[in-house]
Amino acid sequence: MQVLKFGGTSVANAENISKVISIVQAAAQKDTTVVVVSALGGVTDLLLNAAALAAEGNETYKEKLVTIEQRHMDAVKQLIPVASQSQLLSLVKKSCNEIEDICSGIFLLGELTARSRDRIGSYGEWLSSQIIAAAFRAQGTAAEWKDSRELITTNSAFTHAEVDFSVTNTKIAAFFTGDYSRLFILPGFIAADKNNITTTLGRGGSDYTAAILASALQADVLEIWTDVSGMMTADPRLTGNARIIPSITYQEAMELSHFGAKVIYPPTIQPVMNKGIPVWIKNTFAPQDPGTLIESSAARNGDIVRGISSINNIALLSLEGSGMVGIPGFSKRLFEALSSEKINVILITQSSSEHSICVAVDAASAARAKQAVDAAFANEIALQKVDPLLIESDLSIVALVGESMKSHPGISGRMFSAMGRNGVNVRAIAQGSSEKNISAVIATRDVRKAINVLHEEFFETTYKQVNLFIAGTGNVGAKLIGQLQQQAAVLSQRLRLQVRVAGLSNSRHRLIKEEGIDLGKWREELEAGQPADIDQFVSEAIARNLRNSIFVDVTANEKVASVYDKLLQKSISVVACNKIAASSAYENYQRLKELAGEFNSRFLFETNVGAGLPIIGTLNDLTHSGDRVRRIDAVLSGTLNFVFNHYDGSRPFAEVVRQAQDEGYTEPDPRLDLSGTDVMRKIMILAREAGENMEMEQITNNSFLPASCNEGSVEDFYKALAKEEPHFRALYEEAKAKGCILKFVACFDQGSASVGLRHIDPAHDLYHLYGKDNIVLFYTDRYTDQPMVVKGAGAGAAVTASGVFADIIRACKL
Template sequence: MKVLKFGGTSVANAQNIQQTVSIILRSAEPQIVVVSALGGVTDLLIKAGTLAEQTNDGYKEVLEQLELKHLDAARALLPVTHQSSCLSMIKQQFNELDEICSSVFYLKELSLRTRDRIIGFGELLSSKIISAYLLSQQAAHEWVDSRQVIKTNSNHGFAAVNFPATNAFIQSRINQSDKKLFLAPGFIASDEQGNTTTLGRGGSDYTAAIFASAINASSLEIWTDVTGMMTADPRWVSNARTIKQISYREAMELSHFGAKVIYPPTIQPVMQKNIPTWVKNTFAPDEAGTVIEENGVHDGEMITGISSINSIALLSLEGGGMVGIPGFSKRLFESLAGEKINVILITQSSSEHSICVAVNSADAAKAKIAVDTTFEIEISSGKVEPLKLEEDLAIIALVGDKMKSHPGISGRMFGSLGRNGINIRAIAQGSSERNISAVIASADVKKGVNVLHEAFFEEVYKQVNIFVVGLGNVGSKLISQLKQQQQFLLEHLNLQVRVTGIANSRKMLFADNGNDIDLNNWQINLQQAPDMHLDAFADTIIAKNLRNSVFVDITANEAVAGIYSRLLEKSVSVVACNKIAASSAYANYSKLKSLAKEFNALYLFETNVGAGLPIIGSLNDLRRSGDQINKIQAVLSGTLNFVFNNYNGTTSFASVVKQAQDEGYTEPDPRLDLGGTDVMRKIMILAREAGEKIEMDDITNNGFLPASCFEGTVADFYAEMEKQEAHFKAIYLEAAANNCKLKFVASYENGKATVGLQHIPAHSDFYHLYGKDNIVLFYTQRYPEQPLVVKGAGAGADVTASGVFADIIRVARV
């Protein structure tokens, strides 16, 4: 004989009940079927009782709503010829329920015993209706009142079962019947006086386990609305998968730590009798589901599942007076037990200076009062500090029997959380090494579950969430490159790159939860999106709190650079094409680098110098490997190189500059390039990355533009350059007369940096530099005479976007 239990969703309405009965009747094996109340009924019964206690006659409306729900279910299920007795039973039950609530209303008191009586009606009604439906289907069966066979103490709300008496009653009832199918209400039982008791919310699972244990069932089947126990909550983790097999103890740990599929006390009775327990989906009955048994094997994974508990408070008792004095822990737990407060997690420092316990947030206030009262003398004398209370916390737990044979699990767990900016307030691990628990902020729990699921179950790929600001030439190219390479990255680098948020100066667009932005139609969707507000954009990134988040700045905007610190402090990595932050005051540059290190994020800005060329990366590799930078010489402006490569005096200097701007090589204001400001920023960034504390004022700029060119607007600038054509032609002719080319060169040596226009002879490394190319020469201890050379295209939307893309990949692969 086997036992089947069907939960609230399985019997939520007539259609679901029909599906449930079809599952019951397809088996020829004798069975006991336990059912929950119709979906949502228990909560409404609690509401009715509470309203009655508050002398709010709204309880009558709730009861009318419940009565109609049950009458509708019966009418939808039963042929007209079978309805009369069932409808009469429902009316009778609600008359009795109304009398009880009316008494509560006038007494203004809802005792735990009366509350059990009220909420027990849910399972009684559902089981009677299903019994009537079975009769209408000519399915011979016997309805068993669980209150007559399951005996408990009088601890109403969560009664303890008297197993010897219960087993005897169940065995007698089953053995005396000639039926092969039995139907019983879950959740309810009775004490020695015959008063209705309940087994705790979710207690119908427990009821089924009690029946299974009493009759030594061949199996127990828990039918619900998910296909078995999952590696994580599928509402939070889209890639959660079904656990095919799991041990009793692992299932107990997972259910205790928030896995709602099975009620925790359910495991103990079936574990004692070694009864295989299946968790299956009523709405996908042919799916295998999960089997819980003594030696559950789960695909060789070290971790079986990840679970969590929300609404946790952490209580910390600290004080020098605790050290070496026995009895503090005993008194602490006695004070909590006296208030019937359940302790969920315990951790104590080896110094004995402090002890922390986690409890439900609902118990936090009375826990503090109880503990402070218990230690009143020690607190007043300064031996112990008043109990410290921290709320808005959650517990996240890794569960698995195999953890004890695999070192490094804890490190991997805490490292994964730390890299995503999730702070751990307390940790606990049992001696069985079956569970590692960490207390974290409630706001981080969904992110934490996803981070750990990725770390332990999704080795096939790592998800990266990108937020891009700046969708001009470079930004648009980046989006195209991301779209083109998404599948390649997934297949070859195991990276799932998701564009989760985008913005330009006017609009901002975010993906819905669990999705990414449609890269085929992002321009159209962006036009219809809300207006862009930079603070709101940053707030949304922080609020989404997604794992492996990367903020990408492809602007030249100072305000955008100003939000880097906020994001880094939340462990959001920053990839910046924008040079403003890295070339700002040294104190700010240093602060951003420190924040990235402190909060386990990355701050990368390879494209600040040389677009897509690996200049900063090569410099950092030299320093990380122990080399020392002695001198840097470079042509760092693709704009200026393009201009001087194309200007020969036959067309005006202004027209060549305009061509460079039209082809996307210049800053929005070309004077930043031609005036040397952009090159100054770049050489300063390189000097800083080489270890130099340097500011813009420390750099010598030997400019070539007349002062009048810096006056007025960009249009005025072009007009003035036309007027100054003779000046530019003279500069060109002087260099040509000496068989030299003009290059705007940046240098750094002995702590000093300079930029300026130079005559470059034919033997120089800079002479054969064409188009928009950049070149950097690194003279180091390892490269003292023959420098390390990095050369290539130093401007252009495609190469700059590819440099940004490369930084994103660097972040993703950490």
């Protein structure tokens, strides 16, 4: 004996029903088969909507009835030969007339009772099962139709009627004894009470009907045929990496079904679990797929967590008050008040101080819950011993399910750490002593992100997905994008990172694509994007709420630097090539670092000093390991080093500076480099990272640039440089006369800092520094006589982009 159940999608139309017939015909060759069917897809909703509209006095309910009748008529005409249609069409018409009469009565009374609701709702399964049974017979397969209301008896309740198993089992056993055909078709969902009044088993109740039959008949197997190939590790609509669970225990399936896994109706498991009947979840549209097997034990396959599920539209109810402490009975009264309103409690948590009790309920019940609870505690509320019931809405529950969790410490820690790293705030937590389920209440807007990060944490050993939002697509930005494209395969293979550029913005356009921007066509896609607006770009990035998000600033724009705090507070890490934030007022610099720590994000700016050189990282390693920086000597401007390495008096100083700009070593306005302002920022950042509270005005700038060069436009600047050529030649000649070269040196020494041109003799560590190279000498408690030296290319788009890239990888490892 086998029982097969087909859901609404499986029997949505004639084409799908033909697939069902093929599946059943193959199965029925092996054994006596009982088939339970749902209503044609969407029909139950149409019926209940029509009834609700009628109760509201809205005559558009008649349009719903016309649609219902037409769908059933079409199914008959497509499945049944013309010569055999008349009797079945007459049955459909008669039933639709009955539905219309009931709705007309509801319309006149202006009331939809639970009894009428169940009666209306029952017609979907009743009609579909009649049509499907006739379709089998039309294809030459003997099929006997049986009304489930004659077999399944409930106690007198509606919409979620309780089954009387003793009576039901007796009726089923009596019917299935005797010389019957090998194929039976029954409607799911519907039943009758002891007075033969139609009741229903709740939405999704066809699964339950099939389980009741399988249990009473001691069936060898129960198959639930639906539109997916089994139970999945997570909702595939929320994560594209969800996978089929090959096998699962009854208890795990029950937990997942209660927490939002729509593949199986929650009460279905209990009847078959008691009898040890295996359950298969199969796909009507891919019958060759193995599906999911539910039984008493299941192979682990290395997965500690079996699945991740969620329930949306949750409200959190909190009863709080100092008058509750040490006084027994408050919980009892709370749950009695909720029970009196037939409000189901989904999650419970209570503080050990007994100051508060928190429960989660369906959001639709929250208003009734507040009214009932406030009434129950009216006296305590009046005496201010208890506060009025507090309701928090727009919440959901995310749950980890798995029997193996109980023997593996740290699962809760991993769960909450993964969500915390992505800014998912947990409002309440519940875990049973069986440790099969860990549930957390979170904001509904965070559900997609939470499920994705948890799925990544517990199921995806292949890669971690990272989403970048890049501001700035100039020289450095373009090089960075090229490097990301070039290294995509390496990141996936070696670091198991899938780095996607989800957003791009420059001074003209902005673009955000959740699925990722094609890095081979980013210029064209960005050009077709929306007008540039950094505030809007950031707001959209935050609103997308993508997991493992990183904001990358490769601009020199003050407006862009001003948005870091908004991002960090949303647990979006910031990687900044832009020096403005780290060199802004110390209070702002410190606040950004504190926000990163507070909200589990990273604020990284390695390229602020030395482009791609690991200067800040080295400094942090020294200080974090307990060393103390006493002095820093550094050449920190690739531009100035390039200029003074190439200026020998044989050609004008202005020409050498122009060359540096053309080769991409200077800022857009070279005066930021030549004035020493950029170097001042860099030495201040290093001083701050060494633990010094320093501002720009505390740094001495011994500028070599004449005042005339600081006026007007960039072109005016070059004209002034040309006029001041004697000044620059004199600087060079003075150094040369001493056997020295010129270097623009930054120095931090015991709390004070300065920048300026210095004569460097051949014995000095800074002498052998060529091209655009930078060098930093760290003198510390551990490196006293011989400093720690970091030296290398300190300018250029490619090396700067590589430094930004390295920071991105560091942020990924959070």
